[in-house]
Amino acid sequence: MVTRNRPWWQSAVVYQIYPRSFQDSNGDGVGDLQGILDRVDYLTWLGVNAVWISPFYPSPMADFGYDISDYVDIDPIFGTLADFDRLVAALHARNIRVILDFVPNHTSDRHPWFQEARRSRSDPRRDWYIWRDPSPDGGPPNNWMSLATGRNAWEFDATTGQYYYHAFLGEQPDLNWRNPDVRKAMHDALRFWLDRGVDGFRVDVLWHLAKDPQFRDDPINPNFGADDPPYRRLIPQYSADQPGILDIVSEMRRVLEEYPGDRPLIGELYLPLKRLVEYYGPNLDAVHLPFNFSLLWAAWTRAKWTAAALSRLIGEYDGALPHGAWPNWVLGNHDQPRVATRLGAAQARVAMVLLLTLRGTPTLYYADELGHESVPIPPDRMRDPFGINMPGGTQGRDPVRTPMPWDGSMNSGFSAAEPWLPLAGTAAVISVEAQKRDPRSMLSLTKSLLALRRREPALAIGDWAPLPVEGEALAYTRRWQDRCFIVVLDLESRAKTVRLGDGVAGRIDLSIHSDRVGEQLSGAVELAADEAVIISSTGSLPR
Numbered sequence: 001m002v003t004r005n006r007p008w009w010q011s012a013v014v015y016q017i018y019p020r021s022f023q024d025s026n027g028d029g030v031g032d033l034q035g036i037l038d039r040v041d042y043l044t045w046l047g048v049n050a051v052w053i054s055p056f057y058p059s060p061m062a063d064f065g066y067d068i069s070d071y072v073d074i075d076p077i078f079g080t081l082a083d084f085d086r087l088v089a090a091l092h093a094r095n096i097r098v099i100l101d102f103v104p105n106h107t108s109d110r111h112p113w114f115q116e117a118r119r120s121r122s123d124p125r126r127d128w129y130i131w132r133d134p135s136p137d138g139g140p141p142n143n144w145m146s147l148a149t150g151r152n153a154w155e156f157d158a159t160t161g162q163y164y165y166h167a168f169l170g171e172q173p174d175l176n177w178r179n180p181d182v183r184k185a186m187h188d189a190l191r192f193w194l195d196r197g198v199d200g201f202r203v204d205v206l207w208h209l210a211k212d213p214q215f216r217d218d219p220i221n222p223n224f225g226a227d228d229p230p231y232r233r234l235i236p237q238y239s240a241d242q243p244g245i246l247d248i249v250s251e252m253r254r255v256l257e258e259y260p261g262d263r264p265l266i267g268e269l270y271l272p273l274k275r276l277v278e279y280y281g282p283n284l285d286a287v288h289l290p291f292n293f294s295l296l297w298a299a300w301t302r303a304k305w306t307a308a309a310l311s312r313l314i315g316e317y318d319g320a321l322p323h324g325a326w327p328n329w330v331l332g333n334h335d336q337p338r339v340a341t342r343l344g345a346a347q348a349r350v351a352m353v354l355l356l357t358l359r360g361t362p363t364l365y366y367a368d369e370l371g372h373e374s375v376p377i378p379p380d381r382m383r384d385p386f387g388i389n390m391p392g393g394t395q396g397r398d399p400v401r402t403p404m405p406w407d408g409s410m411n412s413g414f415s416a417a418e419p420w421l422p423l424a425g426t427a428a429v430i431s432v433e434a435q436k437r438d439p440r441s442m443l444s445l446t447k448s449l450l451a452l453r454r455r456e457p458a459l460a461i462g463d464w465a466p467l468p469v470e471g472e473a474l475a476y477t478r479r480w481q482d483r484c485f486i487v488v489l490d491l492e493s494r495a496k497t498v499r500l501g502d503g504v505a506g507r508i509d510l511s512i513h514s515d516r517v518g519e520q521l522s523g524a525v526e527l528a529a530d531e532a533v534i535i536s537s538t539g540s541l542p543r
């Protein structure tokens with residue numbers, strides 16, 4: 001394959017698995033590693049190149065695994081290290097890489113390190129966490145706010161008379177990354193998994209690792225509105241993303257580089273574009289892929305999802321990328337509403353074509369390939385503490401973490417027991433089994449897109465350029481050596497003629513309306529409402 005000299009992750013499609021909800025193998029209503037192993041054939045059939053598995057480490061589950069009490073083991077609810085080794089071997093045997101979720105910003109409050117740290121002010125572990133004296137009035141040391149609760153992020157610890165800091169839940173105390181012993185311990189945790197054959201890491205809330213050493217108050221956000229989530233009341237100027245962060249990241253990267261092969265570091269970074277791209281590092285020596293959530297925001301509401309808005313954001317992202325940096329795109333994850341709910345079923349398909357044909361590594365959230373929607377959760381089934389804690393009451397993130405619907409059997413083939421979160425009401429209709437049978441399904445579309453990407457380097461690693469067209473559509477080209485593809489998408493849900501320009505000719509290789517494959521065209525393409533097409537070009541293109 002022509003991509004031989006590039007790191008594998010540039011041409012890869014990453015599939016995110018939320019392990020609690022993928023497949024339960026032992027009948028406790030919660031997914032597990034053996035469950036993923038039982039579904040490896042599905043991942044192979046679908047055609048993804050890597051899986052990112054959300055945390056499965058020992059955890060009291062205050063934040064469903066993002067509160068870790070041991071970095072180098074598996075929580076019994078998910079299985080054992082032996083299960084893990086078997087899973088890695090099975091995925092590797094099918095040429096699917098394994099990316100783990102690394103959660104370095106905070107541990108669980110039950111982690112032995114924190115248990116020791118909170119014993120006394122002079123405990124050798126004390127400085128592994130962030131402790132401060134109360135302010136003169138006895139209150140918290142500053143105004144920093146928890147992203148999980150929307151309240152002050154400091155928790156008073158009566159035993160030692162100091163506050164500790166937690167950017168998320170009180171059960172998730174932040175580690176002090178300015179302490180070299182913390183860095184060393186966390187690097188060793190990375191090595192533990194690299195030694196077991198892991199191919200890369202997605203790093204949780206990476207921009208939070210460096211905080212202001214003077215602990216200055218965050219400024220009040222003058223644009224804070226009644227509809228904003230509470231944590232937007234402050235601008236996080238000092239509580240995160242501080243000088244020194246890139247040194248921390250490149251040190252982490254060097255740990256991965258101790259190992260052969262190309263092992264990517266992927267950063268979860270909710271930051272404005274200019275700041276985001278700095279995380280590639282001054283010499284491209286920090287993260288390989290700083291998660292780019294701009295598509296996710298563009299798809300937030302149907303009103304913002306327009307050809308003009310998308311071409312602007314794609315252009316801005318392209319223009320902001322440092323020379324030689326590789327792009328990436330995300331449309332969904334375990335924290336954000338499902339794309340099919342935000343855009344509707346028809347445009348979710350168009351969004352999938354976009355995600356899988358832009359230049360850059362795409363991350364696909366499990367069940368988005370089914371057009372799965374966010375599931376309303378009855379109050380007595382809500383589990384997410386972020387939702388339950390938030391003033392004003394929200395559904396939190398449970399609606400996007402519901403079990404994968406596999407087939408028409410009991411609990412849609414996810415579990416022999418009542419699942420930990422309810423299945424979608426539509427589970428039987430949108431299940432993998434039902435959609436596999438239907439060539440017009442979202443699943444069939446996703447599979448065809450992935451197959452085409454695998455066959456055609458132009459779509460995976462080729463150059464990208466906008467194609468100016470007449471008619472309200474988004475159009476661009478992907479080019480690699482002598483192959484060129486034209487992608488045209490209708491975002492307005494309106495049938496239209498899109499003039500591509502004189503001399504442009506080609507053949508439809510893929511369409512959301514599958515019966516058009518093979519159709520020849522010249523100068524223009526007719527799009528049905530909510531249609532997207534991939535055309536292999538046989539004519540000349542405006543340069």
Ligand code: GLC
Nearest residue numbers: 063066103168204205334335
């Ligand atoms: C990240 C995770 C989220 C978690 C939080 C705290 O944003 O994606 O699920 O709750 O970090 O670890």
